Amino acid sequence: MLKYLNSGNSLQNRFIEYVKIDTQSDPASASIPSTAKQKDLGRVLVAQLLDIGIADAHMDEYGYVYATIPSNSDKNVPVICFCSHMDTSPDCSGFGVKPIVHSNYQGQDLVLPDDPAIVLKMTGHPDLKDQIGNDIITASGTTLLGADNKAGLAEIMEAAAFLVQHPGLKHGTIKILFTPDEEIGRGVDKADLKKLGADFAYTIDGETRGSIEDETFSADGAVLLIHGLSSHPGFAKGKMESAIRILGDMISSLPKDRLAPEATAQKEGFLHTVSVQGNVEQAEAHFIIRDFDDDLLAEHGRTLKTLVKGVMADYPNSTYELRIKEQYRNMKKVLDQYPQVLEYGMLAIERAGIPVKKQSIRGGTDGSRLSLMGLPCPNIFAGEHAFHGKQEWVSLQDMEKAVETIVNLVQIWEEKSS
The missing domain is CATH 3.30.70.360 (Alpha-Beta Plaits)
Structure with a gap:
C-alpha cells in the first residue's frame, strides 16, 4: 500500500506559512467572521486548493472555505468531510508569530528566545518524552504558535495534495471545510451543510498522537x-x-x-x-x-x-x-448511533503504526455542533499541545502521522463500501 511521505518538507512549509498569518478571532465582535483577517488565510487556502487541482474550492462571504475531491471509486462510498478551523484563540496574541523548528529534540529544555523566561520543560509537558529525535516547532516567546488549529489545516491540505497526486489510491467523494471563529464558539454558525453534502465528518483538531475523541463537554x-x-x-x-x-x-x-x-x-x-x-x-x-x-x-x-x-x-x-x-452539547449521544465512524477512525490510526488513544475532550470542537446538526463528527489528533498560550508546540512527525491517518481513513471508507 502506498503511504504518505513528507517529500520536500512540504508539510512543514505549509504549516509555517499559515501560522505567520494572524487570524485571531474576537468574541466582542458581532461581524461574521469576527475578524476580517481570518479571510486572509482563507484566500491563501483557496488559492492553494485550486493549485492542487481542486476546481470547486472557494470561500463564501462568511469566511468558510469549501472544496471537493471527487470520488475515483465505482463503489457507493459515503461522502466524508475533513474540517479544521482557521482562527486562533483570543487568549494570546497571534500577531507576528515567529515559528522556530527545534530539530532532533533530545529532551533538553526549550528556551524561547524572545522571552527567555518562557521555557518548555519535559516536567511541564510530559508528552515531550515521546518526541525524542523529532522536530518540535514552537513560537518565539511573545505569541502563541497557532498549531491550534493550523496544524489541522496543514495536515488536511497535505493529505488533499497527496490524494490528488496519487489517483491510484481509491476513495469516495471527499469534502473539505475550513471554518472561522471556532475559538469563540461560532465555528459552524454559518456552515452550509446542504452545500457541503457530507454524510460523516472528522475534525482534525486533537492533541496527543494517536488520539481520537468521541465525547466533548456539554x-x-x-x-x-x-x-x-x-x-x-x-x-x-x-x-x-x-x-x-x-x-x-x-x-x-x-x-x-x-x-x-x-x-x-x-x-x-x-x-x-x-x-x-x-x-x-x-x-x-x-x-x-x-x-x-x-x-x-x-x-x-x-x-x-x-x-x-x-x-x-x-x-x-x-x-x-x-x-x-x-x-454546545456532548457529541457522544450522536456518535454512538454511528459506531463505524469511530471504528474506521481508529483503524486508520492503527494503520499509521501508532497506538490508538480513545478519549474525551475537556472542551469542544466544531464537531460537537456539527454532530448535533446531523453530521456525525469525531475529533482526530492534529498534534497540537499547550494551545492558547506562548508555550504551544507541535511535532512535525506527529503532523506527518495525522496526514497518514487521513489518507488511510478515506481508503478504509472505500474498502468497507460496496
Whole structure:
C-alpha cells in the first residue's frame, strides 16, 4: 500500500506559512467572521486548493472555505468531510508569530528566545518524552504558535495534495471545510451543510498522537449583570452598594475545591469566570459552565443562580440580571448511533503504526455542533499541545502521522463500501 511521505518538507512549509498569518478571532465582535483577517488565510487556502487541482474550492462571504475531491471509486462510498478551523484563540496574541523548528529534540529544555523566561520543560509537558529525535516547532516567546488549529489545516491540505497526486489510491467523494471563529464558539454558525453534502465528518483538531475523541463537554455560557447603587465616596455610608464589590463577593462565593477548572479533571464539570468589567454603578461577569452530563450541567447552572441570589440578599437596593445560554452539547449521544465512524477512525490510526488513544475532550470542537446538526463528527489528533498560550508546540512527525491517518481513513471508507 502506498503511504504518505513528507517529500520536500512540504508539510512543514505549509504549516509555517499559515501560522505567520494572524487570524485571531474576537468574541466582542458581532461581524461574521469576527475578524476580517481570518479571510486572509482563507484566500491563501483557496488559492492553494485550486493549485492542487481542486476546481470547486472557494470561500463564501462568511469566511468558510469549501472544496471537493471527487470520488475515483465505482463503489457507493459515503461522502466524508475533513474540517479544521482557521482562527486562533483570543487568549494570546497571534500577531507576528515567529515559528522556530527545534530539530532532533533530545529532551533538553526549550528556551524561547524572545522571552527567555518562557521555557518548555519535559516536567511541564510530559508528552515531550515521546518526541525524542523529532522536530518540535514552537513560537518565539511573545505569541502563541497557532498549531491550534493550523496544524489541522496543514495536515488536511497535505493529505488533499497527496490524494490528488496519487489517483491510484481509491476513495469516495471527499469534502473539505475550513471554518472561522471556532475559538469563540461560532465555528459552524454559518456552515452550509446542504452545500457541503457530507454524510460523516472528522475534525482534525486533537492533541496527543494517536488520539481520537468521541465525547466533548456539554457547554453553557452565562452573563451576570449587577446594577449597584452609586454615591459620592465621601458621603457613601449607608448608601453605596458598589456593583464591583457585589460582583467580587459573587466570584468569591464560587467553590474553590470543586466545580473550578483548577480543581477538576477527567469527567468532572466546572463553573468558570472568564471575564469581568464594570464600575460602581454597573458591573458584568461572563462565565462558562461545563460538564459531560447534561443533567449535571443544568445543576451547575442552578448552583450559579443560588449563589447569585445568596449574595444579592446582602444588597437590598441593588438588582441583577443573570442569563444562561446554551453553547454546545456532548457529541457522544450522536456518535454512538454511528459506531463505524469511530471504528474506521481508529483503524486508520492503527494503520499509521501508532497506538490508538480513545478519549474525551475537556472542551469542544466544531464537531460537537456539527454532530448535533446531523453530521456525525469525531475529533482526530492534529498534534497540537499547550494551545492558547506562548508555550504551544507541535511535532512535525506527529503532523506527518495525522496526514497518514487521513489518507488511510478515506481508503478504509472505500474498502468497507460496496
